[in-house]
């Protein structure tokens with residue numbers, strides 16, 4: 736279990752960067768690359784209306800040619816109040832580094848082979864239920880046709896979706912939102928029809 740408490744670390748800085756009033760636990764069968772057997776893998780997603788902090792976006796928006804922030808401005812930026820931004824669509828969360836303890840506890844019971852990987856910054860990782868080898872997210876999420884990136888409704892139907900009606904809070908380094916078209920069949924499976932805005 737994570738020892739750090741939700742919201743801030745010892746320095747009082749924000750840690751969690753996503754929160755929602757509920758979350759989805761996705762479950763699917765995946766062929767383990769190490770032993771070739773089919774194992775159960777899990778993923779987490781948050782509903783439309785979840786909230787994210789803007790911290791990363793602010794840094795990324797800095798112009799590469801700009802002189803950058805002065806130390807004073809950086810200090811101010813670092814210690815500014817956390818700003819939560821409501822995201823209108825759902826998201827598959829990825830590279831999860833921190834989970835609110837109640838969520839982590841629920842996963843312990845529901846998804847025992849999905850747990851922090853001590854060899855990889857304690858990133859939440861699926862482990863093969865047969866050989867115990869880690870299953871990297873690169874083989875699960877990134878491109879169409881992978882286990883949590885089904886190509887169409889038929890492939891998406893193989894994913895079991897369980898909505899957990901409990902608060903969700905986490906720190907994740909990557910969000911697959913509905914701006915990624917290849918996640919639309921997955922989101923449709925979760926009950927969100929995505930379409931081109933015109």
Ligand SMILES: [Zn+2]
Nearest residue numbers: 767770863866
């Ligand atoms: Zn295996």
